[in-house]
Amino acid sequence: MLKSQPEAGKTRSLHKLQQRIRTCQLCQQQGYIPVAHPIVSGQATNRIMVIGQAPGHRSVEQDLPFSGPAGRILQTWLEMAGFPAGYLHEHTYLSSLTRCDPGPNIRGNGDRKPSPAEMALCRPYLDAELLLLHPQIVLLVGTMAIEAFLGKTTLEHCVGTYQKRQDTYYLPLPHPSGVSRWLNDPEHKKLHQQALHILAHWRNRYNL
Template identity: 70%
Template sequence: MGNVSLTERASALTLLQQRLLACRLCQEQGYIARAHPIVSGQVEDQLFVIGQAPGHRSVAQDRPFSGPGGRILQKWLEQAGFPPGYLHEHTYLSSLTRCDPGKNPRGNGDRRPSLQEVALCRPYLEAELRLVQPKVVLLVGSMAIEAFFGKGRLEDIIGTYQERDSIFFLPLPHPSGVSRWLNAPEHQQLLHAALALLANWRTTYFV
């Protein structure tokens, strides 16, 4: 996509987002009762977030990361030097699947999308990455991290990064009140190390 102009990429992204919003694959195959995909972002966005899936608040507001997790993620961006509002104004917000998977049958939090659902949605995500060409991709939560880095312990992954095709992929823990991982001080230190990397890239690569 390197020789394609920004205008051409913007037009292609608009068409892709329209196709995504019209997608009903998971509903047609019986994984969810009702499809309601959401998209958020522009082709110029240099920061790209990949989460697990939108929750019910995000679907209700047609805006990813509309719940408490979004507020925490915005605070993390501010700790890395980004201004208030950056998450929803200047960040491309994506996820492994685009519809609310519903509640966990065991009653704690949201259901993890199945591998089949993730596979149905993956071509959209790959196309977004090709068109947006971000500088930094934040992999938020263990499921998003595993989709790109493979399985591993958060303790061994948070605070590290990988560079692929001139894009920095930075794993972050899930910013949710349900997760207890961040309760440990040593895990907080790993998060601060990750945010320090993000702060360094912000000063180097972001306008």
């Protein structure tokens, strides 16, 4: 089936944006990382957008966001909300606050958090994606992504709730990291289950 002109134009615009992201070397040029390797993943037709912190080394090696354990856990959460296997990488637009691997945490427990300066360099790309895609649902994965959109908060305060801005729903989720111990608390698990219940409701309501 041929795409309509608006849909085809949206696809072309997204392709150009993704090309700009892939060729960006701003963080390398300013000395934040040794080598820039921005990654992107998604189509103009995706109705769910996932925003994380930054890609890890596995994602950069495979040139695909959420390629490591966090991606497998996030896919499991989607399945708990009723989505089919493979939905994360096949039907969601995967984005993040920064597009390159920030490198390991100097303390040796996971990845380094991107600095405010790095996030500021990447933010125009993220804003352009949101404006172009106009997703129905945005999953904010982890504290950094949550606070970038919802302001200073805690997981206990925001997980299990959502915000609607214009026609887009923003749903906070904890980071699906093996380093995080947040979900070890039974009360936190209840909040997480409430978030997935909300997501399941949207899946049914909007035929996602």
